[in-house]
Amino acid sequence: MQQYQELNSCETCCLGFCRQCGREHQLPAGAAYQASHVLMAELQAEGRIDLHLPAEEADARFSTDYLFGPARGKMFGVMVAATQAGKIVTLRAFSGQYNGFWEIPGWVGPMFDPDGFRMVHDDEERKIKALGRQIDAWEPGSRQREELTVLRRNMSRRLMVDIHALYRLKNFCGQVAGLEEIFPPDMGIPTGTGDCCGPKLLQYAARHGLTPHGIAEFYWGRATASGSRQHGGFYSSCRGKCYPILGFMLCGLKERRR
Numbered sequence: 718m719q720q721y722q723e724l725n726s727c728e729t730c731c732l733g734f735c736r737q738c739g740r741e742h743q744l745p746a747g748a749a750y751q752a753s754h755v756l757m758a759e760l761q762a763e764g765r766i767d768l769h770l771p772a773e774e775a776d777a778r779f780s781t782d783y784l785f786g787p788a789r790g791k792m793f794g795v796m797v798a799a800t801q802a803g804k805i806v807t808l809r810a811f812s813g814q815y816n817g818f819w820e821i822p823g824w825v826g827p828m829f830d831p832d833g834f835r836m837v838h839d840d841e842e843r844k845i846k847a848l849g850r851q852i853d854a855w856e857p858g859s860r861q862r863e864e865l866t867v868l869r870r871n872m873s874r875r876l877m878v879d880i881h882a883l884y885r886l887k888n889f890c891g892q893v894a895g896l897e898e899i900f901p902p903d904m905g906i907p908t909g910t911g912d913c914c915g916p917k918l919l920q921y922a923a924r925h926g927l928t929p930h931g932i933a934e935f936y937w938g939r940a941t942a943s944g945s946r947q948h949g950g951f952y953s954s955c956r957g958k959c960y961p962i963l964g965f966m967l968c969g970l971k972e973r974r975r
């Protein structure tokens with residue numbers, strides 16, 4: 718009962734500030750809370766996330782052991798939504814990549830095209846890593862080391878700009894915008910923005926004509942180093958990465974749900 722009251726007060730919900738409307742938009746967990754418990758029970762029983770496969774075909778890379786090791790746990794999200802025909806569907810997402818994978822059957826993928834990401838990211842990332850090894854070969858404080866460090870910083874920044882350009886967010890007013898248009902101009906865009914469960918699920922819904930009724934996000938695995946997230950705990954969408962974009966993403970949803 719206490720959990721339910723918490724949900725009503727929107728302590729566990731998707732929320733963000735919408736610059737167009739000049740106010741916050743929210744989507745409480747609602748039915749997604751119950752649906753999250755179904756997912757938790759499956760994760761607990763199966764110990765893996767490739768739930769589309771029979772147990773004997775399971776891939777060790779998708780075992781939940783990964784979440785209890787050095788990489789630590791991860792946020793999982795569940796969305797309950799209605800199709801245009803009025804059918805209720807449940808969709809699931811994990812935050813960021815799972816053990817290096819963006820796409821796993823049965824889970825909503827990233828909001829960008831993963832092939833496009835690989836094209837922009839992989840070569841540059843290799844170059845940046847190689848540069849790191851060169852930097853280490855020079856004495857600390859040497860001119861060469863300084864120059865290479867500046868070069869690496871600039872390359873990383875450029876890569877981040879190129880990666881952010883892959884994100885085209887759609888909302889429930891039918892608008893599409895990039896991260897740089899949505900974020901307040903005086904705010905830097907944190908790494909991993911758009912990769913949390915809430916944005917992934919909302920993007921999927923907006924693109925596929927679904928009307929979300931609720932989203933819940935919970936943490937599964939070894940607690941974060943700071944202890945801020947605990948195994949099995951429900952949490953609202955994050956402040957740093959999600960709050961600035963979820964206002965835009967949720968815009969128009971309330972009107973649609975009426």
Ligand SMILES: [Zn+2]
Binds near residue numbers: 954955
């Ligand atoms: Zn987030």
Ligand SMILES: [Zn+2]
Binds near residue numbers: 737742965967968969
């Ligand atoms: Zn709005």
